[in-house]
Amino acid sequence: MLEVRGLNAWYGESHILHGVDFDVREGEVVTLLGRNGAGKTTTMKSLMGLVPRREGHIRFQGQETIGLRPDLIARAGIAICPEERGIFASLNVTENLMLPRQVAPGGLDLATIYTLFPNLKERASSQGTKLSGGEQQMLAIARILRTGARLLLLDEPTEGLAPVIVQQIGRTIREIKARGFTVLLVEQNFHFAATVADRHYVMEHGRVVDMIPNAELASSMDKLHEYLGV
Amino acid sequence: MMMIFGYPAPLMFGQLLLGLINGAFYALLSLGLAVIFGMLNIVNFAHGALFMLGAFVAWGMLYYLGINYWWALLLAPIVVGAFGVVLEKLLISRLYKLDHVYGLLLTFGLALIIEGLARNEFGSSGMPYAIPRQLQGAVNLGFMFLPIYRGWVVVAAAVMCLATWLVIEKTSLGATLRAATENAPLVQAFGVNVPRMITLTYAGGAALAAFAGVLAAPIYSVNPNMGANFIIVVFAVVVIGGMGSILGSVVTGFGLGVIEGMTKVFYPQGSATVIFVVMVIVLLARPAGLFGKSA
Ligand SMILES: Nc1ncnc2c1ncn2[C@@H]1O[C@H](COP(=O)(O)OP(=O)(O)OP(=O)(O)O)[C@@H](O)[C@H]1O
Ligand SMILES: [Mg+2]
Numbered sequence: 471m472l473e474v475r476g477l478n479a480w481y482g483e484s485h486i487l488h489g490v491d492f493d494v495r496e497g498e499v500v501t502l503l504g505r506n507g508a509g510k511t512t513t514m515k516s517l518m519g520l521v522p523r524r525e526g527h528i529r530f531q532g533q534e535t536i537g538l539r540p541d542l543i544a545r546a547g548i549a550i551c552p553e554e555r556g557i558f559a560s561l562n563v564t565e566n567l568m569l570p571r572q573v574a575p576g577g578l579d580l581a582t583i584y585t586l587f588p589n590l591k592e593r594a595s596s597q598g599t600k601l602s603g604g605e606q607q608m609l610a611i612a613r614i615l616r617t618g619a620r621l622l623l624l625d626e627p628t629e630g631l632a633p634v635i636v637q638q639i640g641r642t643i644r645e646i647k648a649r650g651f652t653v654l655l656v657e658q659n660f661h662f663a664a665t666v667a668d669r670h671y672v673m674e675h676g677r678v679v680d681m682i683p684n685a686e687l688a689s690s691m692d693k694l695h696e697y698l699g700v
Numbered sequence: 701m702m703m704i705f706g707y708p709a710p711l712m713f714g715q716l717l718l719g720l721i722n723g724a725f726y727a728l729l730s731l732g733l734a735v736i737f738g739m740l741n742i743v744n745f746a747h748g749a750l751f752m753l754g755a756f757v758a759w760g761m762l763y764y765l766g767i768n769y770w771w772a773l774l775l776a777p778i779v780v781g782a783f784g785v786v787l788e789k790l791l792i793s794r795l796y797k798l799d800h801v802y803g804l805l806l807t808f809g810l811a812l813i814i815e816g817l818a819r820n821e822f823g824s825s826g827m828p829y830a831i832p833r834q835l836q837g838a839v840n841l842g843f844m845f846l847p848i849y850r851g852w853v854v855v856a857a858a859v860m861c862l863a864t865w866l867v868i869e870k871t872s873l874g875a876t877l878r879a880a881t882e883n884a885p886l887v888q889a890f891g892v893n894v895p896r897m898i899t900l901t902y903a904g905g906a907a908l909a910a911f912a913g914v915l916a917a918p919i920y921s922v923n924p925n926m927g928a929n930f931i932i933v934v935f936a937v938v939v940i941g942g943m944g945s946i947l948g949s950v951v952t953g954f955g956l957g958v959i960e961g962m963t964k965v966f967y968p969q970g971s972a973t974v975i976f977v978v979m980v981i982v983l984l985a986r987p988a989g990l991f992g993k994s995a
Contacts, residue, residue: 518889544891556886558879565875571891617891 471496471652472517472621476526477536479509479516486512488676489526494621499643499653501663504673505699510656511553513673514623517654518550519543530621545573549619553626553656555610557598563590566598567613574618578649583612586642604635611642615651622646625656640665660687660694672697702843707965713844715961721850721919723957724857725751728912729934730941730949731861732905735868738881738944739901742792742803747934748927749814750906754780754913756818759829759922769832769914776914777907784906788899811928818924826921853915860911861950868946877901881944936979942992952990 472494479487487509494500502510516524519540528536535543549570558566567583567590584591587608593601601609607627614622624643628636636659643653643666657663663670664687672680674697682690702709729747736744757776761767767775787810795802835849868874880887880894888894913927920926937956941948956975964971982990 520885520889540885540889541891541893544889550889552886556883558882560878560882561875565872565879568872569875569879569887569890573891 471531472654473529474513474517474527475529477513477516477528478525479512479521480523481512481521486521486676487516487524490673490676490678492671492678492681494652494654496620496652497647497650498669499647499655499667501655501657501660501667501670502673502678503657503660503663503670503694503698505697506658508673509676510673511625512676514550514552514625514654514656517543517623518548520550544571544617544619547574547619548621548623549573549614549617550623551610551614551625551627553629555606557601557606557609559597559599561598562595563598563601563609564594566609567616570613570617572617574620576620577618578615580616583615586615586645587612604631604638607631607635607639608642611639615646620650621652621654623654626658627655628657628659628662636662658698660698705966710844712962712965715965716958717844717846717850717854717961718964719958719961720854720954721957722960723954724854725912725916725930725953726934726937726957727861727950727953728857728908728915729930730937730953731864731946732908733934733938734941734944734946734949735864735877735908736902736905737938738946739877739898740788740792740796740803742795742800742807743935744902744905745804745808745931746787746810746814747807747905747909748929748931749811750780750784750909750927751913751916751930752818752924752927753783753814754910755829755917755920755922755926756822756913757910758914758917759827762829769918773911773914777910780910780913781903781907784903785899787906788902792902793895793899811931815924815928822924824924826923826926829917829922831918849918853919856915857912858954860908861953864908865946865950933975936975940975940979940982940989942989945989945991945993948989948991 474490474492477487477490478485490513502513504510512521515521517528519538524536526536527534530546530548533546535546561569589605590609590612593605598609611624611627627639640662643655647653655663655667664684667684669684670682670687671678672682680697704712729751733744733747736742754776757779758769758772761772761775791806792803795806831849835852838845838847868877876887876892876897880892880897884894916926937952938949940956941952956978959978960971960974963974
């Protein structure tokens with residue numbers, strides 16, 4: 471479904487990604503693991519067209535998207551839940567939820583979204599940024615489920631959240647995988663990652679340095695501790 | 701004669717009405733400036749020129765094509781809006797990656813060029829534009845005579861401001877605009893063609909200015925300086941209301957028009973400066989403006 475080859479990316483003069491390679495197959499949940507500053511967010515943003523200068527190949531469902539504008543990449547069927555969540559302060563919860571454009575049929579309808587995230591229904595007319603951190607994260611995930619995009623980019627959705635919320639996000643990810651969505655997930659917490667993912671890519675200094683199938687995660691703990699420095 | 705605070709009532713009401721009329725133009729113009737500033741992050745110094753252009757297009761439509769006031773009220777904003785599309789696509793859009801100062805310089809230069817061309821073509825004495833037949837005359841309100849056209853200007857401007865506010869605050873198009881003002885790249889990543897939206901926003905602001913220009917044509921003579929006369933005060937209004945605040949620009953526009961009118965009654969020497977005095981006071985007390993969110 472997604473094929474990334476030799477991806478390079480720059481912020482101004484600083485060269486951040488140095489030839490990133492990986493694949494995501496239809497229906498998989500795949501993670502990008504790595505230390506702070508390894509280039510995980512930059513990879514996600516590059517997939518979405520949000521990094522100004524990028525080179526290499528990003529093929530999504532056979533289409534080369536490396537040079538496309540972000541809105542056209544969105545319309546091709548990729549949606550992002552950014553690391554900083556990107557909830558709009560001047561929009562209420564419903565407006566935040568309805569903001570992303572529908573790009574294809576097959577997105578979740580509002581009723582299903584409210585079943586998955588009952589809090590959002592209760593707070594429909596609250597200002598987006600008045601929600602708790604966990605609710606904002608739910609909102610950031612929920613709004614891209616509506617669009618019909620088949621590949622969802624989730625950048626550290628569990629960061630800084632209480633354990634019960636992390637569990638709820640875990641359930642949500644398994645639920646959307648069951649519904650046939652494909653997920654690329656950035657995680658620092660590989661214990662959490664292990665509960666949802668099929669495969670893990672490890673990034674270091676702007677490159678993918680290893681791939682670990684989830685089944686081999688337990689036997690790769692030593693290696694992983696070294697990669698992640700934990 | 702009825703007196704208020706020792707001043708003749710008709711004088712008071714007359715100045716109040718004049719203040720409201722000026723306020724109507726301040727509100728319409730600063731509203732457009734606020735929308736453009738929010739989205740493009742440039743202070744559109746060409747706004748007064750677009751206002752003037754609206755009046756000229758209405759005048760030209762009447763004298764060359766026989767298109768009446770009512771059609772001009774609809775068509776002149778469309779023509780000037782289309783001109784805005786050209787300006788944004790051809791020139792302004794090249795500056796977004798540069799410092800704001802360049803946008804300011806460019807639009808200031810555009811204003812000088814547009815006004816200069818108009819002066820070359822039509823001189824600066826100004827041309828009359830007749831009040832449409834339906835709005836001629838005055839009604840006696842008991843305490844004063846209200847020229848119908850002036851009442852119409854206040855109502856039309858208020859309705860247009862309200863409509864713009866409703867679109868921005870209550871529709872999904874408005875929600876997209878507000879979101880793009882906060883974080884344009886993310887909105888674009890959600891599938892919105894943001895560059896096109898920016899172009900149309902500039903066009904919308906230009907159309908609002910032109911609408912004000914058509915309203916102004918029968919009141920002031922249609923002349924190349926009519927925008928420049930207004931725009932300095934309008935910038936003060938925008939600063940007082942809070943850069944980019946929609947509600948702020950409308951309330952402040954009408955409010956300052958009235959304050960200016962009342963100053964003409966109580967202290968005529970101060971009427972030209974009162975708005976700037978208010979601006980200084982507001983900036984000292986609330987640097988982000990009355991309705992602005994402090995950055
Ligand atoms: N906007 C930017 N401008 C310049 N450099 C940046 C920018 N964003 C990130 N960087 C740099 O790029 C490198 C990779 O950052 P990135 O955010 O992709 O890392 P990450 O793997 O997501 O880290 P984290 O786990 O902390 O989120 C870092 O060295 C960072 O300092
Ligand atoms: Mg990151």
